[in-house]
Amino acid sequence: MFHKRLMKEFKENQKYVAGMVAAQWGSLLCNVALMYAIGVFLEKLLLGNKNVGEGDIAKLFIVFAAVYIGRAVFTGIGSRLSFAASTQVKRKLRELVYEKLMKLGSSYHAHFATSEIVQISTEGVEQLEIYFGKYVPQFFYSLLAPLTLFCIVGSMSLKTAVVLLLCVPLIPVSIVAVQKFAKKLLAKYWGSYTELGDSFLENLQGLTTLKIYQADERYAKKMDEEAEQFRRVTMRVLIMQLNSISIMDLVAYGGAGIGIVFSVLELRALHITLAQCIFIILISAEFFLPLRLLGSFFHIAMNGNAAADKIFKLLDEPLPQCGTNTKMEGDDIVFSDVSFAYEPEKPVLKGISFTAKEGEFTALVGVSGCGKSTAASLMMGEGDGADIFSGTVTVGGVNIREIAPDALYQKITGVRHDSYLFAGTVRENLSMGCADATEDEMQTALKAVDLYDTIFEKGGLSMEITEKASNLSGGQKQRLALARALLHDSDIYIFDEATSNVDVESENKIMEVIRELAHKKTVILISHRLANVVDADQILVMKDGVIEEAGTHDELMERKGYYCSLYETQQELERYAKEAV
Numbered sequence: 001m002f003h004k005r006l007m008k009e010f011k012e013n014q015k016y017v018a019g020m021v022a023a024q025w026g027s028l029l030c031n032v033a034l035m036y037a038i039g040v041f042l043e044k045l046l047l048g049n050k051n052v053g054e055g056d057i058a059k060l061f062i063v064f065a066a067v068y069i070g071r072a073v074f075t076g077i078g079s080r081l082s083f084a085a086s087t088q089v090k091r092k093l094r095e096l097v098y099e100k101l102m103k104l105g106s107s108y109h110a111h112f113a114t115s116e117i118v119q120i121s122t123e124g125v126e127q128l129e130i131y132f133g134k135y136v137p138q139f140f141y142s143l144l145a146p147l148t149l150f151c152i153v154g155s156m157s158l159k160t161a162v163v164l165l166l167c168v169p170l171i172p173v174s175i176v177a178v179q180k181f182a183k184k185l186l187a188k189y190w191g192s193y194t195e196l197g198d199s200f201l202e203n204l205q206g207l208t209t210l211k212i213y214q215a216d217e218r219y220a221k222k223m224d225e226e227a228e229q230f231r232r233v234t235m236r237v238l239i240m241q242l243n244s245i246s247i248m249d250l251v252a253y254g255g256a257g258i259g260i261v262f263s264v265l266e267l268r269a270l271h272i273t274l275a276q277c278i279f280i281i282l283i284s285a286e287f288f289l290p291l292r293l294l295g296s297f298f299h300i301a302m303n304g305n306a307a308a309d310k311i312f313k314l315l316d317e318p319l320p321q322c323g324t325n326t327k328m329e330g331d332d333i334v335f336s337d338v339s340f341a342y343e344p345e346k347p348v349l350k351g352i353s354f355t356a357k358e359g360e361f362t363a364l365v366g367v368s369g370c371g372k373s374t375a376a377s378l379m380m381g382e383g384d385g386a387d388i389f390s391g392t393v394t395v396g397g398v399n400i401r402e403i404a405p406d407a408l409y410q411k412i413t414g415v416r417h418d419s420y421l422f423a424g425t426v427r428e429n430l431s432m433g434c435a436d437a438t439e440d441e442m443q444t445a446l447k448a449v450d451l452y453d454t455i456f457e458k459g460g461l462s463m464e465i466t467e468k469a470s471n472l473s474g475g476q477k478q479r480l481a482l483a484r485a486l487l488h489d490s491d492i493y494i495f496d497e498a499t500s501n502v503d504v505e506s507e508n509k510i511m512e513v514i515r516e517l518a519h520k521k522t523v524i525l526i527s528h529r530l531a532n533v534v535d536a537d538q539i540l541v542m543k544d545g546v547i548e549e550a551g552t553h554d555e556l557m558e559r560k561g562y563y564c565s566l567y568e569t570q571q572e573l574e575r576y577a578k579e580a581v
């Protein structure tokens, strides 16, 4: 009936629930008073009592008015408490989800799709609002109401009260009967819902690519099929809900009917008065209506339970191990016998060892898929939760796993080929690199990457960057990301294919900045283009997850090994390309 963990996490809601139950109970007592007054009035009228006069009508109206006001007050109190309870639940849950996501950082990707997170924190949380605001108080009221009425009706006719009370459990029995089926169906509903959300987000983000390859129609059809599946499961949920409501209606009104028959028999046997009989006729449905309403909330509650399971799955996700050490000495990055694999049977790094020395320019090269980016991500403290990770990576003499994340982010700046720029102004994007940067410093950074004039023409630092920086060219995006990285002013910079997919002019400018930076900072550069690494103090040549060769460009060329053949092939290809142009 209840989600145990949910009830435990939201213990503080108990006072609101108690208040809501009390308000509903107050409303019930008002109804009882009204029904009784009507019963007495009708008895006088039907038995032809000549004393029924204006006074009696006035009395009845006073009771009507008092009950109306009383119910309005209790309903108002109930609504306020319901609002307070649900707001508190929503706020607390969203805070918990947000905090968890902050702690998980980018590692949430490993187990959750982004669309699932969005659905959990929006609709999932909304479901729980109804759970606490309506279902839980209704549950307790549904127990209290029949017992209260049993006492009142029992004082008039015990037999009728017992019959009515015995019929009441039929409703929860029918609820429990559908519970098993509903649980499975709702899990399927949520699964189908998040899958559809996933596809929608993915296809929307990749729409341009789908259009280019004329695959949009195929993917639209695939999404149609998923949507159809979701429609079918939604319809099954609705049918299940409607059917169970019909069953509950049958039980509720059938039970009330039986109660009415008994009260009439009791009247015929002169065990109760006509007023009491009318009162029982009018009130008997109230025995069942709270439980019937609970039944309709029950489906919402089941949905809430399914949503809660998803939310708790996210909240229980183990956090990546974070270190606390902030005292690194120097900027050396040392890999000692590091092996790594994303999947157990496919090793990516196979026991590599090297040192990227402080103040030096180290380049990592090799053909696609040899493990360069993986090595770079390990230098940035990523790779938690991988199937295989052995050996050690140290930064400034401290094992990277023991370094506090903030200290590591301050020490190392990574610039990838797909650096993320946020929708907003250039100023806002740059201030992410350094929150205290002055306008002058921002302009200097833009000048360093040769972007100042372009940005200046379009509004300067206040220029609006659209979503995914689609109003900038590929080269401009990368240069803006580089300007932001320069403002970060960290000791170590790692550039992972920072010049891929950009025009020659931008590539040359970015490389110029990187070479300049290498005079002041520790720089690690990953590049396909070997011409870019000729000036490096050390070139690490990777092949199939191992360091095949290491040395300066001249040393490696002299050796006439793997690097030399890669370099010469590339030079030849570039020569052909130039001649072709």
Ligand SMILES: Nc1ncnc2c1ncn2[C@@H]1O[C@H](COP(=O)(O)OP(=O)(O)OP(=O)(O)O)[C@@H](O)[C@H]1O
Pocket (backbone or CB within 6 Å): 342, 343, 348, 366, 367, 368, 369, 370, 371, 372, 373, 374, 375
């Ligand atoms: N998140 C991941 N999950 C599973 N396998 C991955 C993941 N990232 C990379 N790989 C695999 O690990 C291997 C090394 O990838 P990595 O990106 O490190 O190579 P790379 O040398 O940087 O390649 P490129 O130059 O093309 O970027 C590849 O076979 C790739 O398919």
